[in-house]
Amino acid sequence: MVNVIWFGLIVIGVIVAALEGNLQAVNEAAFEGAKEGVTICFGLISILVFWLGMMKIARESGLLETFAKILSPVAHRLFPDVPKDHPAMGYILANMSANLFGLGNAATPMGIKAMEELQKLNPHKEKATPAMITLMALNTSSITLIPTTVIAIRLNYGSSNAVEIVGTTLFATFCSTLIAVMLDRWCRRRYGY
């Protein structure tokens, strides 16, 4: 799947550029894109180092486990194939909470950590498990209480009520999360997981 998309994006891009006589733009774009990728990863270093340090404390102290236990009825329904007391559950819940509160920066390290734990349960290391896909689906559609970036942009352009979109965003993300979970379940059954 990723192979096809990657191949498609590049080859279609090059063909369109060639037809438009715009190949110079592809040259620049290739290196710009590469630079952007590295820039994002370097930006991630500080966040990952800091939050994985904090998460280690949360895990060693048993905080993560307690947290997972409190929310386990919901989590267990969403991730039926992850054992209730598995460390993955704590990270999954930490990731979901961070997304909920719009702490995008903190959500990524916890999501990665959750994926690493889920990978330990994975019998075929190259292939995504249903639980991984559910986590991914929850992340791309995630319920958001406070869309901080958007509020900042709105303030920047002199909005009279920058936070008025909080309610609409909450509703829209609630719908997308619900649909993501339903689609995920449907696909699970359809592809025989």
Added chain:
Amino acid sequence: MYTVITAISVWAIPALICFILIYGIIKGLPVYETFVEGAKEGFGTAINIIPHLVGMMVAVSIFRASGALDYLLLFISPVLSLLYIPAEVVPLAIIRPISGAGALAITSDLIAQYGPDSFIGRLASTMQGSTDTTLYVLTVYFGAIGVRKIGYALKVGLLADLAGALAAILIVTIVFG
């Protein structure tokens, strides 16, 4: 409402940090050593993601710069118009799952052009806040653990994005329309 929300966003991270630390101390943990031990993993994880993200960013960047994205928009716009998606936000709906930076640029542009308190401004704000960049999430999360076969993940992600965009239009029309 506004003061409550700003207070929450200012307090959330400091409160969380303190809570984790205090809980650790109460449990008798050497918090600093534990922090450093966990933090060590961060660097390697970030470096592992580089090849995946560079690969994907190059592809997206070429696709956009070549003009192929514009053709895609041209092709999809009439279909989305049938779904009552206002033409102005169609590019945002399409780019949001592909490129986070691209979507943010379009949102800022729409807000600057139509004003944050206009219908288009509110709709763009809601759509921007509603989903995450699916391609980025896929690349980072699956890249970090070296999973290559992603199954139905992309399908679910993109359809959820579409659902989010439609829900945003629906609710913004009802509330502000």
